[in-house]
Amino acid sequence: MELNGQLALTVLMGLFLVAVAAWLARVENWRSYTPLGSGGGGYGQESGYVSQEKPSGFIRWLTTVDHKDIGMLYGAFGVTAFLVGGAMVMLMRAELTVPEMTLISNQFYNSLMTSHGITMLFLFGTPIIAAFSNYFIPLVIGADDMAFPRINAIAFWLLPPAALLIWAGFFPVPDVIPAQTSWTMYTPLSAGVGQGNQANAGVDLMLLGLHLSGISATMGAINFIVTIFTERAEEVTWANLDIFSWTILTQSGLILFSFPLLGSALLMLLADRNLGTTFFAVDGGGPMLWQHLFWFFGHPEVYILVLPPMGLVSYILPRFSGRRLFGFKFVVYSTLAIGVLSFGVWAHHMFATGMDPRLRASFMAVSMAIAIPSAVKTFNWITTMWNGSIRLTAPMLFCIGFVSNFIVGGVTGVFLASIPVDLVLHDTYYVVGHFHYIVMGAIAFAGFAGLYYWYPIYTGRMYQRSLAKWHFWLWMIGSNVTFFAMILLGYGGMPRRYATYLPQFTDLHQVASIGAFIMTLGALIFLWNFVVSWYEGPVVRDGDPWDLKEDSLYTTEWEWFDRKLKTAVADGGEALPGGEESDAAEN
Amino acid sequence: MDENPGLSEQYRMASPWPLFVALGLPIAEIGILFDIPALSIGGLILFCGSVAGMVQEAGYARTPWRALAACAVLLFALGGLFFYADAQFGAEGIRFVARGWAIVVAGGVLLFGSVVGSLLVDEPEPV
């Protein structure tokens, strides 16, 4: 039986390899191309249309190395992962409307919680940021493409297998159960020792998937660092580099130093689980080693996720305030400061582990210091809006929502950085509320601000503005209802990560669930608007749909878009009949 | 700025290799971790073959054969590490040797491909 299985697998693998080789041979003969080394060639001829070189149809998306296409792929992947992670949490919130275990089992709740966290952080957060940075950074800094286009493609294509592995436990595979370790994967639970069921292969698959997503992020980071350092157009000096590129540069630096560490720690954990090593065993390196390694990655990860959204907001918010970003260089320097300091605060996640009080106090000091650069940015955004001519378009609303939620999330975070407060609130819903204000209320909001702001560029059409506003308000209300209820639950002493709770917490949990359902409604509206407008929205014929030129806030990517529109019309293509002229900024 | 005449016209906008590099790596990882030789060998061949193909396509090498040989050497070294681990810390029930053999076999296949390719294929066209 066992042998037959191996044999079948070998035959399948062999057939697969032959099929791949055959397909590659076909694809490679398809096109003629100039190899990089040969030089010369079609220089100076204005053929313009890159898509002429790409294969058509589905194959195009599988083989593309164009930064814009890869950005689109990242975006599609990120939005999909967001919907999956959202569906997971809705099951959890439904379960939490009553104190007892009713709808789903406790084990399934734990699995959903683990996957929700990992999905949102690694499969939605990082990719949705990469979507914007891939698409727009080469345009904004005047590069032809990313420095390493193929590595860029590899980085993306590692993500779908990573997602499948992370979710593997949910698929109907015999003997494989989903991981229930929570996204922090604390040992000894995640090492699979003891009486629990976490020695299961599903956990190994999840760890492998996470490892892959780390490789993907690292490849992307190297690519961005090289691109921003070496591929900038001559006019784009360090002083002229836009804020989004600065945040991506800093983020890439953080990824470069932290993700390889996560990868190594994950391999150590896998070795502990499968190869009999004792890195995190009690009589080996000790379970605390995992926490240190994990959080030395994990805290920079927080800033890996939040810095680019800050950059997006700093980039988009001034466009609808009718003025320049106030204190541009403050924002740049404070971004760099956050980048450095984020590596000196990791143990503030571990105040309750009984570490030496001297070390604890040191981590508190640096954690307090890192609040300053974040606060500086907040003041910059507010000052930018102050007395500006504000236009409340959907992207602007999401930016303002970002600032508002970031303040709540940030201030609650400063309290947590203080040891005495943290010891009281540690492992309660207060922490959950705090970081959801940041990851959902701020990071996701900025992501959607970007999706709406650049919608005309990547679809060529305009979304339905009233629906976008419905989306915003449902989310703004929903997220504050949900996460503020969580903060109150935390004050009441409700511990995190439980599927059941004492009856005294019922009311607030129900409030939180109502907020979550409001957000679901908003997400459905978004999805409808996003898809329908892509096919039927009014065609944008002008390279300045937001009327940025009026305030001379017009930027390079719109200039590129404008030229693309004009070239397309001159070539006689893409002039779609039936779409109406869009005048986006009129609202 | 791809609407401008310039370097961008010479970049290839498509490459079939990245997808398979990204597919080979997880297959190989799963194979090695769970000690499934078919997956280890197949995944490593897919991964290294695609890397070699990509090296050639990107213009870093004229043929993929040397890159294949280099991959084979690296795989031999990795397999050797597994043998070493078994000799040093071999524990009951942990099959270091089987995993090592899978890696070495994959390296052998690649080396064979490299030798055959450089002897029999003389056109500089891709495989």
Place this chain on the structure above:
Amino acid sequence: MAVKIFDRETILDLTVNIIPLFIIGFFLGLFLLYQAWGWDTLPSVLMIGLHVVPLVTLALLTYLSGKAIAGSEKTGDVFHQGQALVPGASEKEHGGAEAEPAIAEAGDEDEDEESGTEETRAAE
């Protein structure tokens, strides 16, 4: 590079990072002066290191980035964010003196060609 890079303007921009540096320095001084938990070699040295390493790296990065940004401000044209490649974009006030778009100044041939087409398009 006779221009002084760290002038008053630049120092003012850098205050944003000097404040966290000051906070870390303050706590370091406080913990050294008032040692609530006494002195033990390992934890105390680690404590100092946890302050000094971020302090030094942040100071270094602030210096380097300040040099890069202020340096290119002094030597080239300065545009508002995202506008360096927009034809006809206005410059920031304390940038270079010329009002001409920087694109036209780009050195090598293909850049010239590029700016040429851009300008004709902008003129349309």
